[in-house]
Amino acid sequence: MNIAVFDSGVGGMTVLHQIRKLLPNENFLYYADTAHLPYGEKPKDELKKYIFEAVDFLVAHEIKALVVACNTATSAAIEDLRKNYSIPIIGIEPAVKPAVIETEPKKKKVLVMATRTTLKEEKYHRLVERIDKHDLVDPLPMPKLVELAEAFDFDPEHVIPYLKEQLKPFDLTQYGTVVLGCTHFPIFKDIIEQIFPKGTHVIDGGLGTAMNLKRTLERLHQTGGGNGKIIFYKSGVKVEDSETLKHYADLLERLDTISGS
Ligand code: DGL
Numbered sequence: 001m002n003i004a005v006f007d008s009g010v011g012g013m014t015v016l017h018q019i020r021k022l023l024p025n026e027n028f029l030y031y032a033d034t035a036h037l038p039y040g041e042k043p044k045d046e047l048k049k050y051i052f053e054a055v056d057f058l059v060a061h062e063i064k065a066l067v068v069a070c071n072t073a074t075s076a077a078i079e080d081l082r083k084n085y086s087i088p089i090i091g092i093e094p095a096v097k098p099a100v101i102e103t104e105p106k107k108k109k110v111l112v113m114a115t116r117t118t119l120k121e122e123k124y125h126r127l128v129e130r131i132d133k134h135d136l137v138d139p140l141p142m143p144k145l146v147e148l149a150e151a152f153d154f155d156p157e158h159v160i161p162y163l164k165e166q167l168k169p170f171d172l173t174q175y176g177t178v179v180l181g182c183t184h185f186p187i188f189k190d191i192i193e194q195i196f197p198k199g200t201h202v203i204d205g206g207l208g209t210a211m212n213l214k215r216t217l218e219r220l221h222q223t224g225g226g227n228g229k230i231i232f233y234k235s236g237v238k239v240e241d242s243e244t245l246k247h248y249a250d251l252l253e254r255l256d257t258i259s260g261s
Contacts, residue, residue: 001064004029006054008039009150010251011184012069015092017255018210020228027226031058035235038146039072040115047076057236059085064222067213071114071181075121090213093127094181095205100131108176109136115182116141142166149184152247154254159191172196180204190258
């Protein structure tokens with residue numbers, strides 16, 4: 001049986017990339033809900049409708065686990081999904097906890113880049129309230145990075161001016177850790193690292209999510225049976241055109257070349 005990986009678009013591939021490294025003997029259904037992208041600019045109730053449509057589709061395809069490889073979808077719907085489906089469901093949330101733990105002793109701050117919806121949602125606020133006792137965490141929405149990723153535009157000449165513009169109000173030397181709290185953002189990790197002073201740690205929750213999935217499948221004795229094959233869907237339609245498939249393959253290759261990702 002396949003593992004389903006779900007996102008609004010190509011961002012979930014940053015998680016899929018980690019999962020395939022940890023679990024090479026699995027097959028995957030990758031579902032990008034591009035008809036309703038960007039999730040990060042939409043309210044929770046609207047998102048829930050789209051997310052349930054997508055998960056109904058995936059569950060009908062006999063999957064052994066679902067990875068919600070989207071911080072925004074996780075914050076909007078993970079609890080409701082777990083109530084409604086009996087398969088294991090793994091979500092992703094901004095890696096605020098490890099960031100605060102590693103940054104506090106350095107007397108530095110944490111910058112959390114995510115979507116507007118993630119940063120607005122109660123789930124995020126509860127997380128920060130629980131962990132950020134010394135007011136170290138600053139939020140920053142970065143919607144255009146989602147657009148650039150969806151256009152497969154990784155050209156630093158397009159990405160850097162946007163990053164610089166958004167970061168203008170911040171003193172970058174204050175930050176010890178930058179959290180990439182949207183799965184689209186690790187696609188630009190190498191470029192983001194260039195913008196911050198040397199030594200700033202840029203982290204995301206992709207590997208943690210992959211490890212969580214691995215532990216869950218092992219506990220259920222459900223690992224193996226595949227060879228890394230991926231079938232791609234866009235909002236319920238199988239992706240078969242060679243140009244899009246080539247873009248996906250190139251993106252997975254790009255993720256291989258980004259250090260530490
Ligand atoms: N990749 C998604 C996330 O992790 C959101 C992108 C979007 O706005 O659709 O939050």
